[in-house]
Amino acid sequence: MQLGGDLDNILESLNIPIILLGLDLRIRRVTLMEDTPLALTPGDVGRSILDIQKRLGIPDLEETALEVIKTSSYKEIEIPGKAGRWYKLRLRPYKSARAKIEGVVLALLDADVAKRALLQLQDVMDQSLVILDSDLRVQSANRRF
Numbered sequence: 001m002q003l004g005g006d007l008d009n010i011l012e013s014l015n016i017p018i019i020l021l022g023l024d025l026r027i028r029r030v031t032l033m034e035d036t037p038l039a040l041t042p043g044d045v046g047r048s049i050l051d052i053q054k055r056l057g058i059p060d061l062e063e064t065a066l067e068v069i070k071t072s073s074y075k076e077i078e079i080p081g082k083a084g085r086w087y088k089l090r091l092r093p094y095k096s097a098r099a100k101i102e103g104v105v106l107a108l109l110d111a112d113v114a115k116r117a118l119l120q121l122q123d124v125m126d127q128s129l130v131i132l133d134s135d136l137r138v139q140s141a142n143r144r145f
Helices: 003-014 049-056 061-071 112-124
Strands: 018-022 027-030 075-080 086-095 101-110 130-132 138-141
Touching: 049 061, 061 075, 061 086, 061 101, 086 112
Parallel strands: none
Antiparallel strands: 018 027, 018 101, 075 086, 086 101, 130 138
């Protein structure tokens, strides 16, 4: 049985940039996707995410990944990409078959259409609108607010 090969094929066919980090925040595996904020190469495998955090342009990535590991929680970060596109970076604990946390899985999803629709909606609303995240931090607000 070639589970590794099958898994590689599945991950590549999903067309979603994915990074698997170990507990030490070193890159264990990546799916190759160009023209995204997570455009990494096989040469990045083994490197610490701290070495490339600045290149990725994702603030507080180290702290967020460590929080996901520590609390076994799920986090989502909205990040801008090239040419004004928007993405959602999802961080989830990477668990072994025995449910032991062994790192973090980062998946980058295209959120451009939804983000642009939200921005347009905010601009035309007559009432004040503010969107908060689960920690009650402002994620966005319309002009009226």
